[in-house]
Amino acid sequence: MEHGTPIPRPTESELELLQILWEKQPATVREIHDALNEDRPSGYTTVLKMLQIMTAKGLVVRDEANRAHVYRAALSQDSMQSKILKDLSKRLFAGSAAQLALHALSMGPASDNELAEIRALIERKHNATSSKPSRPSNDSRKDRP
Numbered sequence: 001m002e003h004g005t006p007i008p009r010p011t012e013s014e015l016e017l018l019q020i021l022w023e024k025q026p027a028t029v030r031e032i033h034d035a036l037n038e039d040r041p042s043g044y045t046t047v048l049k050m051l052q053i054m055t056a057k058g059l060v061v062r063d064e065a066n067r068a069h070v071y072r073a074a075l076s077q078d079s080m081q082s083k084i085l086k087d088l089s090k091r092l093f094a095g096s097a098a099q100l101a102l103h104a105l106s107m108g109p110a111s112d113n114e115l116a117e118i119r120a121l122i123e124r125k126h127n128a129t130s131s132k133p134s135r136p137s138n139d140s141r142k143d144r145p
Helices: 012-024 029-036 044-057 077-092 097-106 112-130 138-143
Strands: 060-063 070-073
Touching: 012 029, 012 044, 012 060, 012 070, 012 077, 029 044, 044 060, 077 097
Parallel strands: none
Antiparallel strands: 060 070
16 A cells, blocks of 8 residues: 555444454455454355455455465554544544543543553653754744845
8 A cells, every 4th residue: 555545444344354354464264254253243255245345445455376365454453543543633633642642541541551651652752852952943034134
């Protein structure tokens, strides 16, 4: 997938298949079908049709080199999460990642490990911001003739 090309938001059903692929990839239709059926019954042809649609949408990539088609997610789980959260942040939080994070944290308890990761991220962001050299002000142009 080209960098910067918008990727469609996956449906709930498509996300289920992507979750399986992120764990097992690459995987055949049979492997994906078997994994999906551990949680809920699903037909083989339904899974195949969904994968064909997801291929057309650019969500998965199909390798047709062997007899059984093998699928893998077009984006890593981390990349997909980032794209979906960036879109959500723009649409619901006026582009504020901080507001999105605050809202998410207010929804339920976070574990001690999660809170430690959040603190470490804040510290890294703070250090990165404070270590950047300040740019000269553009106000000096006002005094020019």
